[in-house]
Amino acid sequence: MDPMNIDTGLFISEVLTLTFGRAREEEERLRNKIRADHEKALEEAKEKLKKSREEIRAEIQTEKNKMMKHAWDNYRIYGWGHNELRPIARKGHSTNIFGSSQMGATIVDALDTLYIMGLLDEFRDGQKWIEDNLDFSVNSEVSVFEVNIRFIGGLLSAYYLSGEEIFKIKAVQLAEKLLPAFNTPTGIPWAMVNLKSGVGRNWGWASAGSSILAEFGTLHMEFVHLSYLTGDPVYYKKVMHIRKLLQKMDRPNGLYPNYLNPRTGRWGQYHTSVGGLGDSFYEYLLKAWLMSDKTDHEARKMYDDAIEAIEKHLIKKSRGGLTFIGEWKNGHLEKKMGHLACFAGGMFALGADGSRMDKAGHYLELGAEIAHTCHESYDRTALKLGPESFKFDGAVEAVAVRQAEKYYILRPEVIETYWYLWRFTHDPRYRRWGWEAALAIEKYCRVSGGFSGVKDVYSSTPTHDDVQQSFFLAETLKYLYLLFSGDDLLPLDHWVFNTEAHPLPVLHLSNTTLSGNPAVL
Numbered sequence: 001m002d003p004m005n006i007d008t009g010l011f012i013s014e015v016l017t018l019t020f021g022r023a024r025e026e027e028e029r030l031r032n033k034i035r036a037d038h039e040k041a042l043e044e045a046k047e048k049l050k051k052s053r054e055e056i057r058a059e060i061q062t063e064k065n066k067m068m069k070h071a072w073d074n075y076r077i078y079g080w081g082h083n084e085l086r087p088i089a090r091k092g093h094s095t096n097i098f099g100s101s102q103m104g105a106t107i108v109d110a111l112d113t114l115y116i117m118g119l120l121d122e123f124r125d126g127q128k129w130i131e132d133n134l135d136f137s138v139n140s141e142v143s144v145f146e147v148n149i150r151f152i153g154g155l156l157s158a159y160y161l162s163g164e165e166i167f168k169i170k171a172v173q174l175a176e177k178l179l180p181a182f183n184t185p186t187g188i189p190w191a192m193v194n195l196k197s198g199v200g201r202n203w204g205w206a207s208a209g210s211s212i213l214a215e216f217g218t219l220h221m222e223f224v225h226l227s228y229l230t231g232d233p234v235y236y237k238k239v240m241h242i243r244k245l246l247q248k249m250d251r252p253n254g255l256y257p258n259y260l261n262p263r264t265g266r267w268g269q270y271h272t273s274v275g276g277l278g279d280s281f282y283e284y285l286l287k288a289w290l291m292s293d294k295t296d297h298e299a300r301k302m303y304d305d306a307i308e309a310i311e312k313h314l315i316k317k318s319r320g321g322l323t324f325i326g327e328w329k330n331g332h333l334e335k336k337m338g339h340l341a342c343f344a345g346g347m348f349a350l351g352a353d354g355s356r357m358d359k360a361g362h363y364l365e366l367g368a369e370i371a372h373t374c375h376e377s378y379d380r381t382a383l384k385l386g387p388e389s390f391k392f393d394g395a396v397e398a399v400a401v402r403q404a405e406k407y408y409i410l411r412p413e414v415i416e417t418y419w420y421l422w423r424f425t426h427d428p429r430y431r432r433w434g435w436e437a438a439l440a441i442e443k444y445c446r447v448s449g450g451f452s453g454v455k456d457v458y459s460s461t462p463t464h465d466d467v468q469q470s471f472f473l474a475e476t477l478k479y480l481y482l483l484f485s486g487d488d489l490l491p492l493d494h495w496v497f498n499t500e501a502h503p504l505p506v507l508h509l510s511n512t513t514l515s516g517n518p519a520v521l
């Protein structure tokens with residue numbers, strides 16, 4: 001057609017009709033889609049409303065306990081009965097703290113977390129294994145401390161939560177096996193004991209054959225509960241004896257050294273830390289008071305005295321304004337803080353109420369400052385997971401320097417502190433920081449066979465250590481879960497968490513002073 005012959009007006013009107021026609025069709029299509037989507041959403045909402053509260057709760061629950069399911073299910077498949085799991089090799093794993101036999105450490109440590117998360121089939125599965133297999137009459141040398149906090153603590157907690165007698169029975173059987181460890185000239189227990197022969201000894205690496213403060217000083221909660229449940233004062237007497245002995249000793253600068261010789265009753269090396277070797281001793285002084293319904297004033301006094309000395313000599317501010325807890329070694333302060341010491345943020349917050357001279361605000365603030373420093377130690381890494389130990393030296397702040405200190409082994413302490421501070425302040429930053437940590441664990445520690453620690457948090461391509469620690473299920477995942485739950489789940493005025501995150505109830509013992517009278521138990 002000759003373009004010159006076209007009636008231009010007619011052409012334009014045809015083109016417009018066509019264009020607008022298409023646009024109208026498109027609009028109509030869109031409107032229909034919006035209507036359909038809207039209808040669908042309404043239908044879905046109606047469906048949801050038809051569900052019972054329980055069903056909705058279960059759906060939310062499934063989302064919240066996904067990490068636990070992954071850790072547990074893989075242990076169940078590849079490591080069942082072993083102490084821990086190698087998630088990459090997909091087989092069992094153990095270390096010398098659990099001795100040479102398969103004691104199912106992950107099962108016992110994880111029980112209460114499963115229960116709290118509503119994973120009841122898994123809980124029953126664990127219970128069945130314990131009923132059928134957990135046997136303490138084995139020729140195996142175990143760590144008294146680790147077995148106490150993970151096994152006795154875990155079993156007691158499972159008992160209190162579920163009411164199942166078997167857990168109490170097993171806890172008491174195990175405790176009886178630990179008692180020979182106290183047969184030393186001073187009554188300060190050995191670090192290790194053979195469950196069959198009752199022969200005890202100390203770690204070869206500990207200063208001058210010493211026992212460790214954080215080990216013999218972290219028995220009180222579980223042992224008081226054992227006496228309470230059995231009516232047998234023997235456990236109570238053992239831990240009160242340790243307390244009395246410590247009270248009588250001189251403390252350099254008011255600080256407790258980490259090493260004490262169980263033969264001579266003398267301190268070993270003058271090394272004080274709120275991190276490894278010292279940590280949970282201070283925690284248990286405070287928790288002994290809380291657990292006694294705040295009647296064990298002796299424990300509270302020991303805690304207050306210890307914390308004042310720690311604040312005076314070990315807690316400093318870096319040039320960049322970060323509050324950190326250093327370590328005291330032979331009269332000199334090492335400006336280094338371990339991941340383990342990060343639990344102290346939560347401890348300061350927990351101890352704020354009831355502090356001397358009404359310094360509650362001060363201790364809450366101190367707890368928040370430690371939480372901030374520990375968050376920085378995570379934030380200054382490539383993986384957003386914290387190193388085992390970090391320095392404050394010159395330009396270095398909250399960063400690990402030595403290669404051997406750059407690992408993260410799924411430890412809980414930082415998340416534990418976020419949780420306590422969340423409970424006491426409801427400041428949303430703690431949930432934000434906890435969420436960051438959860439995402440980082442998912443991204444870098446999750447493997448198809450479970451969760452693994454990483455060897456260098458500063459390297460963006462992580463190398464896995466191939467260990468799923470039992471405390472990951474007992475503590476890290478429990479504290480994360482609690483951080484995103486309501487305050488009515490395990491309220492802190494009724495429950496006190498042992499150092500392995502196993503909740504034990506406050507004992508309301510009328511007419512009792514837990515500081516001096518075992519007969520009332």
Ligand code: DMJ
Nearest residue numbers: 280411412413471499500
């Ligand atoms: C846990 O076994 C306990 O929290 C203990 O008190 C110290 N460290 C580990 C986890 O890091």
